[in-house]
Amino acid sequence: MVDSLADRLAGVQTAIADAVREANRSPDDITTVVVTKFHPASLVRELSQLGVRDFGESRHQEAAPKIAELADLDARWHFIGQLQSKKARAVREYVDVVHSLDRESLVAEGPPVDVFIQVNLTEDPDRGGVSPSAIESLAELVMAEGSLNLLGLMAVAPLASQPRREFERVRLLSESLQRIAPAASALSMGMSGDFRDAILEGATHLRIGTAITGNRPSPN
Ligand SMILES: *Cc1c(COP(=O)(O)O)cnc(C)c1O
Numbered sequence: 005m006v007d008s009l010a011d012r013l014a015g016v017q018t019a020i021a022d023a024v025r026e027a028n029r030s031p032d033d034i035t036t037v038v039v040t041k042f043h044p045a046s047l048v049r050e051l052s053q054l055g056v057r058d059f060g061e062s063r064h065q066e067a068a069p070k071i072a073e074l075a076d077l078d079a080r081w082h083f084i085g086q087l088q089s090k091k092a093r094a095v096r097e098y099v100d101v102v103h104s105l106d107r108e109s110l111v112a113e114g115p116p117v118d119v120f121i122q123v124n125l126t127e128d129p130d131r132g133g134v135s136p137s138a139i140e141s142l143a144e145l146v147m148a149e150g151s152l153n154l155l156g157l158m159a160v161a162p163l164a165s166q167p168r169r170e171f172e173r174v175r176l177l178s179e180s181l182q183r184i185a186p187a188a189s190a191l192s193m194g195m196s197g198d199f200r201d202a203i204l205e206g207a208t209h210l211r212i213g214t215a216i217t218g219n220r221p222s223p224n
Contacts, residue, residue: 009047009217013038013054016199016215023203034203037082039195039213041066042220045073051216052077060084060103060211063223064091071098084158084211086132103158103192103211106134111145111152119146120158120192120209123177125170133159136177143185156190156208157181167198171205178206 017036024031039060040048048059048070057078061067062085071081081099089109095102101118105111121142124133134142139157146154159174161167171193181188194202196215203210214220 007218009050010054012216012218013051013056016212020199020203020210023200026200027204027206029203033208035209037084037192037209037211038216039084039211040070040217041085041213042223043217045070047217048074048079049077052079058082060213061099062086064088064095066223068094068098082209082211101155103209104132105142105146105152106132108142108145111142111149113149113151116151116153118153118155120155120190121146122158123174125159125165125173126162131160136173139177139181140184143181143188147185154185154188156188156192158192158209160195161193161198161201168201168205171198171202171207175205 020036021031024034035058037058037060038051038056041062058080060082082101082103083095083099084103087095087104087110092110093114096114096117103120104122105119106122121139122133123136123139124131143154146152157174157178161170174191174193178191190208191206192209194207194210196212199210199212
Protein backbone atom coordinates (compact mmCIF):
# COMPACT_ATOMS: atom_id res chain seq x y z
CA MET A 5 0.00 0.00 0.00
CA VAL A 6 1.35 3.39 -0.97
CA ASP A 7 -0.42 5.19 1.82
CA SER A 8 1.19 3.80 4.97
CA LEU A 9 0.60 4.90 8.54
CA ALA A 10 3.95 6.68 8.49
CA ASP A 11 3.00 8.51 5.27
CA ARG A 12 -0.35 9.62 6.65
CA LEU A 13 1.22 10.79 9.90
CA ALA A 14 3.87 12.74 8.01
CA GLY A 15 1.24 14.24 5.72
CA VAL A 16 -0.85 15.47 8.66
CA GLN A 17 2.24 16.79 10.45
CA THR A 18 3.16 18.78 7.34
CA ALA A 19 -0.36 20.19 7.07
CA ILE A 20 -0.28 21.15 10.76
CA ALA A 21 3.10 22.86 10.31
CA ASP A 22 1.74 24.78 7.30
CA ALA A 23 -1.29 25.99 9.26
CA VAL A 24 0.86 26.94 12.24
CA ARG A 25 3.04 29.06 9.96
CA GLU A 26 0.00 30.61 8.31
CA ALA A 27 -1.35 31.53 11.75
CA ASN A 28 2.01 32.97 12.82
CA ARG A 29 2.08 30.66 15.80
CA SER A 30 4.76 28.52 17.40
CA PRO A 31 4.74 24.75 16.78
CA ASP A 32 5.49 24.35 20.49
CA ASP A 33 2.01 25.64 21.29
CA ILE A 34 0.30 22.71 19.59
CA THR A 35 -0.19 19.19 20.96
CA THR A 36 -1.44 16.65 18.46
CA VAL A 37 -3.47 13.93 20.14
CA VAL A 38 -3.79 10.94 17.82
CA VAL A 39 -7.21 9.38 18.37
CA THR A 40 -6.84 5.58 18.45
CA LYS A 41 -10.37 4.59 19.56
CA PHE A 42 -11.58 1.25 18.11
CA HIS A 43 -8.04 0.48 16.93
CA PRO A 44 -5.98 -2.31 18.48
CA ALA A 45 -3.08 -1.72 20.85
CA SER A 46 -0.71 -2.78 18.06
CA LEU A 47 -1.57 0.38 16.11
CA VAL A 48 -0.76 2.51 19.14
CA ARG A 49 2.61 0.76 19.36
CA GLU A 50 3.34 1.54 15.72
CA LEU A 51 2.45 5.18 16.25
CA SER A 52 4.66 5.30 19.32
CA GLN A 53 7.55 3.97 17.27
CA LEU A 54 6.88 6.79 14.81
CA GLY A 55 7.30 9.30 17.62
CA VAL A 56 3.70 9.92 18.69
CA ARG A 57 3.30 10.47 22.42
CA ASP A 58 -0.27 11.72 22.92
CA PHE A 59 -3.17 9.33 22.33
CA GLY A 60 -6.93 9.82 22.60
CA GLU A 61 -9.53 7.24 23.60
CA SER A 62 -13.26 7.65 24.04
CA ARG A 63 -14.75 4.66 25.85
CA HIS A 64 -13.78 3.41 29.29
CA GLN A 65 -14.44 -0.27 28.60
CA GLU A 66 -12.14 -0.17 25.60
CA ALA A 67 -9.52 2.24 26.91
CA ALA A 68 -8.86 0.64 30.30
CA PRO A 69 -7.52 -2.71 29.02
CA LYS A 70 -5.77 -1.13 26.03
CA ILE A 71 -3.91 1.38 28.16
CA ALA A 72 -3.01 -1.32 30.68
CA GLU A 73 -1.58 -3.41 27.86
CA LEU A 74 0.51 -0.42 26.73
CA ALA A 75 1.79 0.55 30.16
CA ASP A 76 5.40 0.24 28.98
CA LEU A 77 5.01 3.01 26.36
CA ASP A 78 6.12 6.58 26.93
CA ALA A 79 2.62 7.91 26.33
CA ARG A 80 0.16 10.50 27.56
CA TRP A 81 -3.47 9.41 27.47
CA HIS A 82 -6.35 11.75 26.72
CA PHE A 83 -9.97 10.81 27.38
CA ILE A 84 -12.15 12.49 24.75
CA GLY A 85 -15.49 10.65 24.92
CA GLN A 86 -18.65 11.22 26.91
CA LEU A 87 -17.97 10.35 30.49
CA GLN A 88 -20.46 8.59 32.73
CA SER A 89 -20.40 9.83 36.31
CA LYS A 90 -20.05 6.24 37.56
CA LYS A 91 -16.94 5.64 35.45
CA ALA A 92 -15.27 9.00 35.96
CA ARG A 93 -13.17 8.00 38.92
CA ALA A 94 -11.93 4.83 37.18
CA VAL A 95 -10.97 6.83 34.09
CA ARG A 96 -8.95 9.24 36.20
CA GLU A 97 -6.83 6.33 37.40
CA TYR A 98 -5.30 5.82 33.97
CA VAL A 99 -5.54 9.02 31.91
CA ASP A 100 -3.53 12.22 32.09
CA VAL A 101 -6.09 14.56 30.56
CA VAL A 102 -9.91 14.49 30.40
CA HIS A 103 -11.22 16.60 27.50
CA SER A 104 -14.91 15.98 28.10
CA LEU A 105 -15.83 17.32 31.52
CA ASP A 106 -19.37 18.59 31.15
CA ARG A 107 -21.29 18.07 34.38
CA GLU A 108 -21.12 19.04 38.02
CA SER A 109 -21.36 15.38 38.97
CA LEU A 110 -17.98 14.80 37.31
CA VAL A 111 -16.33 17.30 39.63
CA ALA A 112 -15.08 15.17 42.49
CA GLU A 113 -12.01 14.29 44.45
CA GLY A 114 -9.74 11.71 42.92
CA PRO A 115 -6.34 11.22 41.33
CA PRO A 116 -4.98 14.52 39.96
CA VAL A 117 -5.92 15.12 36.34
CA ASP A 118 -5.85 17.91 33.78
CA VAL A 119 -9.29 18.75 32.41
CA PHE A 120 -10.99 20.64 29.65
CA ILE A 121 -14.59 21.75 29.99
CA GLN A 122 -16.42 20.55 26.89
CA VAL A 123 -18.76 23.08 25.28
CA ASN A 124 -21.80 21.96 23.31
CA LEU A 125 -22.06 24.11 20.20
CA THR A 126 -25.36 22.56 19.09
CA GLU A 127 -28.91 22.94 20.38
CA ASP A 128 -29.04 19.19 21.04
CA PRO A 129 -28.62 18.48 24.77
CA ASP A 130 -27.71 14.84 24.02
CA ARG A 131 -24.46 15.97 22.52
CA GLY A 132 -21.61 16.09 25.01
CA GLY A 133 -20.75 19.42 26.52
CA VAL A 134 -22.24 22.20 28.62
CA SER A 135 -24.12 25.04 27.06
CA PRO A 136 -21.95 28.14 26.67
CA SER A 137 -23.90 29.94 29.40
CA ALA A 138 -22.96 27.24 31.93
CA ILE A 139 -19.20 27.34 31.38
CA GLU A 140 -18.33 29.78 34.14
CA SER A 141 -20.28 28.15 36.95
CA LEU A 142 -18.77 24.76 36.09
CA ALA A 143 -15.32 26.36 35.91
CA GLU A 144 -15.75 27.77 39.43
CA LEU A 145 -16.51 24.29 40.74
CA VAL A 146 -13.57 22.74 38.89
CA MET A 147 -11.18 25.36 40.25
CA ALA A 148 -12.42 24.75 43.78
CA GLU A 149 -11.60 21.02 43.48
CA GLY A 150 -7.87 20.78 44.16
CA SER A 151 -7.34 17.53 42.27
CA LEU A 152 -8.54 19.01 38.97
CA ASN A 153 -6.34 21.30 36.88
CA LEU A 154 -8.45 23.31 34.45
CA LEU A 155 -6.62 23.66 31.12
CA GLY A 156 -9.36 25.31 29.07
CA LEU A 157 -12.24 24.51 26.71
CA MET A 158 -12.90 21.65 24.33
CA ALA A 159 -15.41 21.57 21.47
CA VAL A 160 -16.43 19.63 18.39
CA ALA A 161 -17.61 21.65 15.38
CA PRO A 162 -21.19 20.58 14.57
CA LEU A 163 -21.75 18.67 11.34
CA ALA A 164 -22.61 20.86 8.38
CA SER A 165 -21.33 23.97 10.11
CA GLN A 166 -18.58 26.33 9.04
CA PRO A 167 -15.91 25.10 11.44
CA ARG A 168 -13.92 28.32 11.37
CA ARG A 169 -16.95 30.23 12.68
CA GLU A 170 -17.54 27.65 15.40
CA PHE A 171 -13.92 27.69 16.51
CA GLU A 172 -13.95 31.47 16.60
CA ARG A 173 -16.93 31.23 18.91
CA VAL A 174 -15.01 28.87 21.20
CA ARG A 175 -12.03 31.23 21.21
CA LEU A 176 -14.28 34.10 22.32
CA LEU A 177 -15.82 31.91 25.05
CA SER A 178 -12.30 31.08 26.17
CA GLU A 179 -11.40 34.75 26.35
CA SER A 180 -14.29 35.39 28.71
CA LEU A 181 -13.50 32.28 30.77
CA GLN A 182 -9.95 33.56 31.20
CA ARG A 183 -11.28 36.61 33.03
CA ILE A 184 -12.12 34.29 35.95
CA ALA A 185 -9.59 31.54 35.16
CA PRO A 186 -6.50 33.19 33.67
CA ALA A 187 -4.58 29.91 33.39
CA ALA A 188 -7.36 28.13 31.49
CA SER A 189 -6.22 29.29 28.07
CA ALA A 190 -5.87 25.97 26.22
CA LEU A 191 -8.28 25.07 23.41
CA SER A 192 -8.93 21.44 22.45
CA MET A 193 -10.47 21.68 18.99
CA GLY A 194 -9.78 20.47 15.47
CA MET A 195 -10.25 16.96 14.06
CA SER A 196 -9.26 15.26 10.79
CA GLY A 197 -11.44 17.47 8.61
CA ASP A 198 -11.07 20.85 10.30
CA PHE A 199 -7.73 21.12 12.10
CA ARG A 200 -6.47 23.93 9.88
CA ASP A 201 -9.44 26.12 10.85
CA ALA A 202 -8.89 25.21 14.50
CA ILE A 203 -5.20 26.17 14.37
CA LEU A 204 -6.10 29.50 12.77
CA GLU A 205 -8.48 30.16 15.69
CA GLY A 206 -5.96 29.28 18.38
CA ALA A 207 -6.31 25.54 19.03
CA THR A 208 -3.62 24.18 21.34
CA HIS A 209 -4.74 20.54 21.34
CA LEU A 210 -5.79 18.85 18.09
CA ARG A 211 -7.67 15.53 18.28
CA ILE A 212 -6.96 13.76 15.00
CA GLY A 213 -8.05 10.22 14.20
CA THR A 214 -8.83 8.95 10.71
CA ALA A 215 -6.55 11.31 8.78
CA ILE A 216 -3.67 9.52 10.50
CA THR A 217 -4.99 6.06 11.40
CA GLY A 218 -7.14 5.45 8.34
CA ASN A 219 -10.74 4.34 8.76
CA ARG A 220 -11.70 3.00 12.16
CA PRO A 221 -12.78 -0.63 12.51
CA SER A 222 -16.38 -0.75 13.75
CA PRO A 223 -16.68 -0.70 17.54
CA ASN A 224 -17.30 -4.08 19.10
C1 LIG B 1 -13.36 10.34 17.25
C2 LIG B 1 -13.13 11.71 17.76
C3 LIG B 1 -12.15 12.55 17.19
C4 LIG B 1 -11.33 12.16 15.97
O1 LIG B 1 -12.12 12.28 14.83
P1 LIG B 1 -11.50 12.13 13.34
O2 LIG B 1 -12.53 12.72 12.48
O3 LIG B 1 -11.30 10.67 13.12
O4 LIG B 1 -10.22 12.88 13.30
C5 LIG B 1 -11.94 13.79 17.77
N1 LIG B 1 -12.67 14.20 18.84
C6 LIG B 1 -13.63 13.44 19.40
C7 LIG B 1 -14.39 13.97 20.57
C8 LIG B 1 -13.89 12.19 18.88
O5 LIG B 1 -14.85 11.43 19.45
